[in-house]
Amino acid sequence: MTAKPTLAVVGATGAVGAVLLQILSQRADIWGEIRLIASPRSAGRKLAVRGAEVEVTALSEDAFAGVDVALFEVPDEVAAAWAPVAVARGAVVVDNSAAFRLDPDVPLVVPEVNAHTVRTRPRGIVANPHCTTLTMIVALGALHAEFGLRELVVSSYQAVSGAGRAGVAALRAQLSLVAGTELGTGPGDVRRAVGDDTGPFPEPVALNVVPWAGSLREDGWSSEEMTVRDETRKILGLPRLPVAVTCVRVPVVTTHSLTVHARFQGEVSVDGAREILATAPGVVLCDDPAAGEFPTPADVVGTDPTWVGRVRRALDDPAALELFVCGDNLRKGAALNTAQIAELIAAEPA
Ligand SMILES: NC(=O)c1ccc[n+]([C@@H]2O[C@H](COP(=O)([O-])OP(=O)(O)OC[C@H]3O[C@@H](n4cnc5c(N)ncnc54)[C@H](OP(=O)(O)O)[C@@H]3O)[C@@H](O)[C@H]2O)c1
CATH class of the missing domain: 3.30.360.10 (Dihydrodipicolinate Reductase; domain 2)
Structure with a gap:
């Protein structure tokens, strides 16, 4: 790969995306441009990476122009639809969703365990395992x-x-409803206090x-x-x-x-x-x-x-x-493993 490859983070505004931006700021700086992509809802937001503010762009085909490696941190259906688009524009995709993990033509990589499998990727996609x-x-x-x-x-x-983010928001909201109470001593009392909205x-x-x-x-x-x-x-x-x-x-x-x-x-x-x-x-x-x-x-x-x-x-x-x-x-269970896979790909001979 080129000396300083261009990296795209798709889903930069999410729970995993936020940790990935921290990790990219902490690890060896092997990347040239780092492009941040999310849904149109987030376009124009600025996020910090490597000490600089970078503007988020909306997901589109053109967002992948010139991208060497694209890290996908988005829901399954978004990854399923857009990872092949990024590959068609010349990027290698590292996907953190469940969309491709069991596809026999997509390696499922943990660098400490099976790093050698990353090189065989007929679809141009490498999958990151589930956090568990x-x-x-x-x-x-x-x-x-x-x-x-x-x-x-x-x-x-x-x-x-x-x-x-929805899971964290649900726990925080529920904790505020039960804090300082005697709840948890009678059947269904926590459920009644929390109400029907139990988040995800x-x-x-x-x-x-x-x-x-x-x-x-x-x-x-x-x-x-x-x-x-x-x-x-x-x-x-x-x-x-x-x-x-x-x-x-x-x-x-x-x-x-x-x-x-x-x-x-x-x-x-x-x-x-x-x-x-x-x-x-x-x-x-x-x-x-x-x-x-x-x-x-x-x-x-x-x-x-x-x-x-x-x-x-x-x-x-x-x-x-x-x-x-x-x-x-969010680190080894998601963002860190994705970053490690991307580094393996970046180190491949041109
Ligand atoms: N959380 C974990 O521990 C974990 C671990 C391993 C794998 N994963 C997987 O990693 C992926 C991301 O998870 P997360 O926990 O970070 O989710 P999240 O907090 O809900 O964030 C979702 C991200 O996807 C973006 N997105 C949603 N719909 C989009 C669309 N139509 N077009 C473009 N971007 C879109 C969001 O952008 P906006 O902010 O603009 O909506 C946001 O950046 C999921 O596939 C998840 O299963 C999560």
Whole structure:
């Protein structure tokens, strides 16, 4: 690619877009022009990136003229319609929506795990995994490389910003309605206080946990649960890996957490797993329960790595490990991984 490629950020005004602009300001400055694009609602707004104010332009075919790499941080249907337009205008697209993730002609890339797949992109599009998958996959990929993963059971504790600006706004509004009250002691009392408008969630998320994320799929599974299974299989190259997932929304603003039960080919040692996790790029081991040390979203938010704690061998299975992982869903879970993929593409020979 050229010495200083032109980058476009489509969806620059959103929850992920805002974090992406911060990340682009913090990482090595390899880009020439950075163009900011959003819906016509935002055209003319100015946003800060790399210390300068840049005007947002409305999404259009011409907005991609001269763009080398376009990062899409927009809803699925917008990405599905516009990513091929950007490719037709000569850009490589890195898409953070669900529109292309399972397309066999679109690589699903996590630089620490399967960077080599980025070069094979027949549609000119590279997909970024879902934030819940990304929260665990760097640590899991490192353990898989050593021990060979055979089965996975995970439960997520997902932050509201995983549902974008609307999710954060809903939690903040609900917290203001329940703060300082005795709510949460009788059936339905939180629901009555919050009212019918629960934002993008099916139940109040303040003072609550909601065992649902996404839309309904077959046999009672949610779309996000199916996504985590399908994406994990694709990224690790294990198309028949048995995976069971339960996705749960919790009243955390940003940073997803997961409990992970991972079964491997043979017996695993906790010391061996700790050594791998302590040295894996992009992973921080934070695991000393005797000293009260384990990762929590309140400490992890705003940081780049995947944090891993509570590493134990399964009580009844010497081939399985239990872990608790936390990762900022807007950074590694979205914007950071997108930026890392873009940097891989920019570094390709011209
Ligand atoms: N939040 C997360 O943790 C997370 C993690 C991984 C992946 N993702 C994915 O990343 C994408 C963005 O998510 P988000 O959470 O940042 O959403 P968001 O906060 O709702 O922001 C959506 C962005 O898309 C733009 N947009 C919407 N409709 C548009 C249109 N018709 N034309 C052009 N731009 C349009 C918005 O522009 P305006 O401001 O002008 O409306 C805004 O910049 C989604 O596909 C989401 O699933 C999110």
